[in-house]
Amino acid sequence: MFPFDSSKKLSFSRYISDGDLLIVYERHDNMKAVKVSESGVLQNRFGVFKHSDWIGKPFGSKVFSNKGGFVYLLAPTAELWTLVLSHRTQILYIADISFIVMYLEIVPGCLVLESGTGSGSLTTSLARAIAPSGHVYTFDFHEQRAASAREDFERTGLSNLVTVGVRDIQGVGFPDEFLGRADSVFLDLPQPWLAIPSASKMLKQDGVLCSFSPCIEQAQKSCETLRSDFTDVRTFEVLLHTYEVREGNLRSWQDNDGGSMSLKSCKKRQRSTKGLENASSLTIMARRNGESRGHTGYLTFARLKCTL
Amino acid sequence: MDSLISDMSTSKSGGISCKDQNRRITWEGCSVLLDINDGDRVLFARLTAGSKIKIGNKNCSLQPLIGCPFGSSFQVEDGKEGPVLSRVLQSTKGNSLQITEESRDNRMLVDNNSAQSLTGEDIDEMRRKGASGDEIVKALIANSATFEKKTAFSQEKYLLKKQKKYAPRVLLRRPFARSICEAYYKKHAERIGFLRVDTLSLLLSLANVSAYSDVLLVDMLDGIVTGAVAERLGGTGYVCNTYCGVTPYPINIVQMFNFNDDISPRIVHSSVAELHSYENGTSPPNDQLEDASTIRSQQNEQILSPSGQNADSMEENEDGNMEIMTDVAASTKVDKGTKAGRKAPVEAIKLWKENGFSSLIIAAPNLDPWGIVKEVLPLLSYSASFAIYHQYLQPLATCMNTLQAEKLAIGLQISEPWLREYQVLPSRTHPHMQMSATGGYILSGTRISGGDQTQTM
Known part of the structure; x- marks a missing residue:
């Protein structure tokens, strides 16, 4: 990819x-x-x-x-992949993903830990950010899901940047081999507070952790746990509003004979032929798309305290 | 470049660029972001033996910060030769309140300015006798008639307020795209065209910035986008800033990043005329090229020289909240060979002409997007992603409409990020009372091959 x-x-x-x-x-x-x-x-x-x-x-x-x-x-691209990948779980989308990557301060060469892997939507963007020399170690406790994710990374050509492990991070924490080596840790778990003590051991000093939770109670509990080893604990919600653009024929009040047709839209195909007749009243208009995602999750970020 | 920090070079991730793009301990000559009192004041500084900052009315040397881990905190203490910044080790025990029930309230609080019995003179006297900031805060609490009556929440607020005033903390932050953008957005948003950090992050994603990309940029936001892109490239690929005419746009903010000798040479510029000039194998008129480069090198000096106008003007500020210290520019070890913002090498320009750029980002707040897009979009590879930032919606809407009509791109979308921060505290969780209402708009899409006619039916 x-x-x-x-x-x-x-x-x-x-x-x-x-x-x-x-x-x-x-x-x-x-x-x-x-x-x-x-x-x-x-x-x-x-x-x-x-x-x-x-x-x-x-x-x-x-x-x-x-x-x-x-x-x-x-x-x-990572963005297109997010739109086409097979959903084995609820996935993260671009607004959250891009914010997470920047806020976790991920740059080429970083070692990043992630759990769970889910459908690998975020993992793909993490891999793009650590390439060419860093590595993402991602863990999921669901064996088949991990296997499918591994296949996907093979398919997208990311397997040299991403290692998928089967492990219950909430239950047993991250493997000891990463002690003090992680630049950033990302958690998307039902009870992230159970994994936070392990995550804090894996992070380098001043390394950043992010926990994604759909519910405010989860965020609340995570924040409480974070405050002992972490500082700069901040929680965000990020969404994306998208806009539709159309060229419309807004007629003047004076010319409006019937009164029933207040807004005539000018479809693209017709534009070249009859659109220009009323060139003076053609307006390009933008409005927010009617439907949008109202909530994805709360993103809690924190930095490991410097104690040395 | 300075020698590597030992624990970085032995890192097992085995990367080439891990070595020092990601250093976690400061070194002499590095750029740092100093966050005073939790963001009340932020300033950029370069750590040298001679650099100083003023905190309250005290001048403190930044020398003690050299060799400390990023993320560490400092407090002003009185040393033998005046005030010194001394490291505060962060405790790992929780510091949050654990309150389930609160019986106190504010019915007895009367705002008549008589609650505090310590006078300004008393405090000055304590200071003269060498009391530390923490001691003064303790004395203020002991002499407050109302402190005990306050709810635990407002006690905490009171403490924090007094601590900020009498025992200010300096937090040493890494100057990364995230922290630099946030610092500017908070204090001087107009300098970066009101580009919020989440918008910047989206620009990088939507333009598919990744290692080995050749990113074409129109950055009129003083280099914030240039720096953020270069950070993502980590010394691979190129960031090529293009411009109309003969003078490249200033990229002063790039100096705030600690770019090493792998990354800086990847930040180059080339005028749009030059980028187009190798079309059909023709070389650009020589004199025109020379012209541009001479002017550029003059410009360069102006930006980089310690006494240059630019460094000074960066320092000016109305509210004193964010300063860019003169010596950021002054003490930069100027090694002409590895400086960011050189002219793009001719071979690179030829390659771009042949292969096309792999990404395009435009951030030009005062220009019509379509006017730029029609010039630079043809320089992109087919299937390459682009992202255009604008503070206003309308110019992007017009640009999107034209791109659609001319069938130059697909996947066109205008997005507006929305970012809300929360206060998450036991029994006190709610969104922040103030939020940024807009982070601007992004028009993104994918360039497509125009070869409609060569269809195979």
Whole structure:
């Protein structure tokens, strides 16, 4: 997924080849991860796409089906992966993910501990941030889930950056081999306060911990536990509002004969033909999307106290 | 560069860049962020034997901070030769109140300024006799007629207030994108175009900034984005700042980061004309290139030289809450070869022309986004991600509409991050009373190949 040698780098001169992982983009809310194979086909509502037609085209190309329908072929990114991965658990989304990565002060070379692995949505972004020389050790107590995550990291080419372990971190803590070595620790557990004492032993001094909990009671209990070994304990909620943009025909009051049509939207397809007739009243308007996520979880961050 | 801290170089993570991008102990000449009294005042400083800060009316040398771990705290104490900063070791026992029931309330509190029997003169007298800040705070409590009647919550608040005044604490923070952006946002948000830390983090994610990326940047926020991107690249790839005309935009904030010799040379600039000039294998007119580079080197000196105008103007501030100390610039060991913000090497420009940039970030608060996008988007690889920051929604909406109409990009989205902080304390959990109402807007998307006509049916 991320380029670790220049031949894999995204570029004009890099063409899709057999075995590449692609994100097939139909619409912003309809994407799919596909591994290219010489004999493969993709079938969707637009028709049948032959992989062999894709090979040799640059990433970012528009490709057509037997019926003339089209999709775009994109190189995978952590953000796109989050939208297409198979949900084995509730996953973290971009607003939380990007904030976590920055607030945990993760830079290339860092050693990061995570539990649980879940569906690996955050893990993918953690891996991007520690690359090329750091490592993410992620733990889940669910054996199959860990195995599926491992397969995913294999598929996305991250297995040299991520190690998945099966372990009950709440019950037994992180493995001793990480004592005092972790730059950052991320917890997404039902009872994070049980894992905090272990996390504090793993962190370097001044290292940052983050705990994600959907419920305020969990955050409250975590904060109480954090206050003994940690400082700078802060809890946040982060959300993303998205906007829809349209070019509309807002008619003036004086010209409005019927009164029933106050807002006429001008669809993209019509714009070129009849949109310009009323050029003076064409307005680009933005409004928040009607539906949005109202809550994901509370993010509690804390720094290990310096005692040396 | 200075020798590595031993525990860093033996770190088992075995990375190349772990060695000193992530140093956790200060060294002579490093840049630090000093947080005084829990964010009441923040300042950037460079740790040298001679650097000093003023806390209250006392001038303290920063010498004792050299060699201390980031994250450690200091208090002003009276030494033989005047006030000194002395390390406060943090205890690991809990310091939070454990109260389940509160029987006291404020019905007896009368605000008539007679509760405190210690006068200003008394306190000055204590100071003359060498009382420590903590002792003064204790005396204030002992002489407060109302302290015992206060609820435990307000006792805690009172203590904190007095401690800040009489025994100020200095916290030594690592200057990372997170802390630098937060410090600026808190005290001088206008200098970074009101770019909130969560917005900055989104820019980096949405633009898919990762190791080995070649990131094209239009950073008119004094280098905050440049620094944040360079931090993520960790000495791989390139951050190329582009500009219109002959003068690159200043990137003073980059100096606040402790970038090592692997990272700094990765921060380069090139005018948009130069980036376009190798099109079809033609070289740019020589004189034009020379022109630009001479002007740049003059500019460079102005930024880096200790006596330069820039360093001084950075220091000016209206409220005294955030200072950038002169010696941040002054004591930078200027090694021309490894300085951040050089001209992009010609070979790199040629490669970008051939391969395209892998990411694009635009943060130009006073320019029309579409005017920039139409110039720089063609420099991006197909399938590359871009993210455009603007404080206002409308310019991005117009830009998005045009990008859609011209079919230059897909996955177009305008997002506005929302960030709320909570006070989480036993029986006192609620959102902060004040919050930032906007972190600005981001238009993001993916560039696509325009080759619609070459369809295979």
